Amino acid sequence: MPLMSVENLEITYMALGGRIKAVDGISFSLEQGEWMTVVGESGSGKSTLAYAIMRLVPPPGKITGGKIVFDGMNLLELDKEKLRKIRGKEIAMVFQDPMTSLDPLRRVGDQAAELFVEHEGLDMEEAKKRAEEAMRSVRLPQHVLNSYPHQLSGGQRQRVMIAMAMSLRPKLLIADEPTTALDVLVQEGIMELLNSMKEEGTSILLITHDLSLAANWSDRIMVMYAGRLAELGNTEDLVERPLHPYTKGLLDSVPDLWSDKEVKPIEGNPPDMRYPPPGCRFHPRCPMAMEICSKKEPPILSIDKRIVSCWLMAKEGGKA
Ligand SMILES: Nc1ncnc2c1ncn2[C@@H]1O[C@H](COP(=O)(O)OP(=O)(O)OP(=O)(O)O)[C@@H](O)[C@H]1O
Numbered sequence: 001m002p003l004m005s006v007e008n009l010e011i012t013y014m015a016l017g018g019r020i021k022a023v024d025g026i027s028f029s030l031e032q033g034e035w036m037t038v039v040g041e042s043g044s045g046k047s048t049l050a051y052a053i054m055r056l057v058p059p060p061g062k063i064t065g066g067k068i069v070f071d072g073m074n075l076l077e078l079d080k081e082k083l084r085k086i087r088g089k090e091i092a093m094v095f096q097d098p099m100t101s102l103d104p105l106r107r108v109g110d111q112a113a114e115l116f117v118e119h120e121g122l123d124m125e126e127a128k129k130r131a132e133e134a135m136r137s138v139r140l141p142q143h144v145l146n147s148y149p150h151q152l153s154g155g156q157r158q159r160v161m162i163a164m165a166m167s168l169r170p171k172l173l174i175a176d177e178p179t180t181a182l183d184v185l186v187q188e189g190i191m192e193l194l195n196s197m198k199e200e201g202t203s204i205l206l207i208t209h210d211l212s213l214a215a216n217w218s219d220r221i222m223v224m225y226a227g228r229l230a231e232l233g234n235t236e237d238l239v240e241r242p243l244h245p246y247t248k249g250l251l252d253s254v255p256d257l258w259s260d261k262e263v264k265p266i267e268g269n270p271p272d273m274r275y276p277p278p279g280c281r282f283h284p285r286c287p288m289a290m291e292i293c294s295k296k297e298p299p300i301l302s303i304d305k306r307i308v309s310c311w312l313m314a315k316e317g318g319k320a
């Protein structure tokens with residue numbers, strides 16, 4: 001049984017200008033110890049999906065359909081008390097900007113120690129020792145514990161967040177753009193930390209714009225477009241033989257993956273999600289679009305170990 005399976009998830013923002021279905025019928029599963037990376041342009045619904053797994057979709061957003069089964073429980077049916085126990089301990093999340101989850105007015109050490117008091121019932125002295133260990137595990141110097149968040153660099157703050165997330169040994173770690181603001185070396189260090197968690201059995205769900213990061217580190221890649229799943233597959237397969245024109249477009253727009261190829265950005269922009277185009281949402285930008293693509297939503301096909309939602313593949317005999 002997979003650690004988590006998401007079935008037909010639907011998340012809607014009831015915005016003033018109209019409803020936005022930011023996540024629209026997404027299904028996938030994640031095995032224990034597996035690293036899956038979600039990619040897609042800005043606004044495709046990646047963060048909304050992550051927040052839903054934490055049951056932290058911000059208002060006016062609501063989970064309007066589907067299921068998230070984690071370790072045998074439907075997360076969408078749990079009460080507040082159970083959720084509080086799961087968050088941090090079973091499922092931890094690292095955000096793009098650690099300042100949103102660190103309290104600027106309290107020392108890092110106190111915040112880290114509090115985690116152990118709350119989730120493991122330790123007394124303050126034991127909890128402080130665990131906080132020291134946690135910082136060591138991400139190679140941060142001990143003085144970080146006596147610092148306030150603003151006294152640390154961006155990379156250090158992100159390491160603190162990861163140290164805290166790792167220290168409770170969650171079954172799932174979600175990292176939403178954890179390295180966007182950081183330089184490449186710091187970024188690699190953070191990916192190595194995530195990988196060491198994976199090696200100890202934690203499942204990783206990484207969200208990024210950076211396809212080369214996804215290609216270098218993950219077992220599988222999920223490509224989202226305008227709230228829908230475009231393609232999902234094993235990293236190597238998907239990178240070497242993309243089936244969806246959107247995946248191909250993303251790969252062609254990255255310089256170092258296909259070094260012998262011309263770098264070509266995808267033309268146009270993702271749709272305004274208040275008025276998504278009919279049929280396949282990618283069709284207005286798709287170089288391969290056929291007549292049916294603007295009329296009917298493509299089926300979600302399963303081809304070998306790949307999932308792809310594209311009429312081109314439906315014609316080539318994929319099974320819906
Ligand atoms: N609080 C909100 N109210 C209304 N609409 C929202 C809200 N938050 C997000 N949305 C809409 O939901 C869609 C998905 O947003 P989301 O932040 O999940 O995308 P994303 O893939 O994480 O983008 P990025 O790569 O920029 O982080 C977007 O169209 C966005 O406009």
Ligand SMILES: [Mg+2]
Pocket residue numbers: 046047048176
């Ligand atoms: Mg986001």
